[in-house]
Amino acid sequence: MRGDIVNAIETSETHTIAVLVDNEAGVLGRVIGLFSGRGYNIESLTVSEVDHRERLSRINIVTTGTPMVIEQIKAQLGRLVPVHRVRDLTADGPSVQRELALVKVASTGERRVESLRIADIFRARVVDSTNESFVFEIVGKTGKLDAFIRLMEPLGLVDVSRTGVAAISRGAESL
Amino acid sequence: MLQQRMTGAEIVLKALVDQGVEVVFGYPGGAVLPLYDALFKQNRIRHVLTRHEQAAVHAAEGYARSTGKVGVVLVTSGPGATNAVTGLLDALLDSVPLVCLSGQVPTQLIGTDAFQEADTTGITRPCTKHNYLVKDVETLAGVMHEAFHVARTGRPGPVVVDLPKNVQVAEGTYVQAEEVRHKSYRPRVKGDAAQIEKAVALMASAKRPVFYCGGGVVNSGPAACAALAELVRDTGYPITLTLQGLGAFPASDKQFLGMLGMHGTYEANLAMHGCDVMVAIGARFDDRVTGRIDGFAPNAQIVHVDVDAASINKNVRADVAIVGDAGSVIADMHAAWRARDARPDAEALTLWWRQIDTWRARKCLAYGQSDTIIKPQYAIERLYQLTRDRETFITTEVGQHQMWAAQHFHFDRPLHWMTSGGLGTMGYGFPAALGVQIAHPESLVVCIAGEASFMMNMQEIATAVQYGLAAKVFILNNSYMGMVRQWQELLHGSRYSESRTEALPDIVKLADAFGCTGLVVDKPADLDATIRRMIDTPGPVLVDVRVDPDENCFPMIPSGATHDNMLLGELVGGRGPAVTEAGKGLV
Incomplete structure (x- = not known):
């Protein structure tokens, strides 16, 4: 039953997500606005340009949520236009x-x-x-x-x- | 290639022409004067002056939705941009491709609280698919092309390009669209073959299947809708459509169960509740569709196809998830279905259809007819019957009339139905109808409206008259914000707090004041003649249809209830369950 599935996945987990973005005006605002607008938690957020030639910044986000919310966060980050890559460092190995x-x-x-x-x-x-x-x-x-x-x-x-x-x-x- | 030097305003206009834009909906102001001057000096692009920036956006939405092209809006800085915000969010939620150009104060004044300055990119960030502030004229052409690409591809949506005034007058280089390639934006078109194979295997094994399709199929284009119809007919499975999906599959087809959701049909909602395999394509499981989520389709295995990965597993967990464009995935699904030579369980399917037919036999959309007062459902039925033999585009405002239109007007083709679903924006329908009429000057365009919604953007009568736009406004006038009144009756002890409009204008005189035709009808016997007169009268026509003020829109899944707990009209078995206390807290 669908209800049981919902209950089984409702435990909260902490994940660290790395996001590679174009270092352009407003990109951090987009990411933060996404979290506040959709009610997700940010426990920690760091950002700095990591590729000066390509002007790419890396954002590391520590967040908590149910597996469904974590998956949603990654999908929402992925659809932001200046986002190149989203990687869940907690789920994808050590x-x-x-x-x-x-x-x-x-x-x-x-x-x-x-x-x-x-x-x-x-x-x-x-x-x-x-x-x-x-x-x-x-x-x-x-x-x-x-x-x-x-x-x-x-x-x-x-x-x-x-x-x-x-x-x-x-x-x-x-x- | 010879480099072309021109001003920022000229670059914008050239990019619009190169992107195939024919019409721009807008309103001038100080910060866009160079753009308006460039518009004045050319004749490739037509500008339509609305009377409010919100209406310009809705008109562009109507234009976009009825053509499949990108709608273009031009507004000034500050209040021009903030007035556009509602329309932008409307377009975002309903996945309408728009490019909105907004003026901005000169770059050196940004941040100084200058006259008509607004942080437009900041304000519109959560209301757009993407936005740009162009500070350097050398990036302008690239940004313009990129904006159109982002607006029309993937899950379509609105894109804002904020243009400081000094950038509009500065000289820069034009680049062609082909030279622009976005660094990161790559929407996925083709679905994963293995997942499609899995989906088709699940479909083939179904005993109680249902297709549940939405606006994503319409957005994918008429070819996608035709492919959907072929697939659905090949399977023999029932199909229901969302509000935005109406027209994606012919309403006249026997396999169509009607719209689903809060005001969907009995048979569509019960088929959703009872199905064992649900094939969702281009639909996003929003709360108006699912009802109480933990009781939604309790025994279903769900296939979910969507171009937007974030729509999958957002509200309801999918068993087979396919990210891709609806048209492409439907074609691949159909190929896989044929290759497998799928033969669904005929006996189970016969039983399922028999079950569905018993639900259909309830005739959930029936209503009590009257000789003395016009029932709103009857008005829409007559409008449908009297317009069905010609190409008719329907837009709606938001509320009861919108749901009745969805229930009683039937669409056999996509792109003929424009309604504000996600945001539910009162004031959408009339300007949207003007945008549709601009795109289809020879066709009949009718905005089915409520009097309260119509009043939210009725200044646009002036736009209709100025451009000779023959859009008709069919106002179901019940002197109430009908849906608010209905909820107050059902949920709040009939305490009609502020939902009655005491001072309404005389619609006929209003039309007269603006220089168009107004009609009024209050007897069922006169309805047909009035509708015919509306159709036959050239130019814009406002029709004041005085309808039964106490009529409620049924069926209804009350807030907090599941699909199998519907309220039906009194004529067809009456009241279902009472609304729970928890349900009252929901929207």
């Missing part, structure tokens, strides 16, 4: 996902030492330092960054800047 965060911690004494110790464990680098503060640079999966930022909270966390997820498939194949 991928590497990385995010960078700059994390500012302002504290002194024992808490300052502790923040440095934890940064060491997470392989975060100090990129700015004053007597009362550090800026840490940390690279990794989203979960690792979340954990690091959580640990910094009681140690004087004052500011966070994150890039969002950049992702690429494993192996020799290109997008």
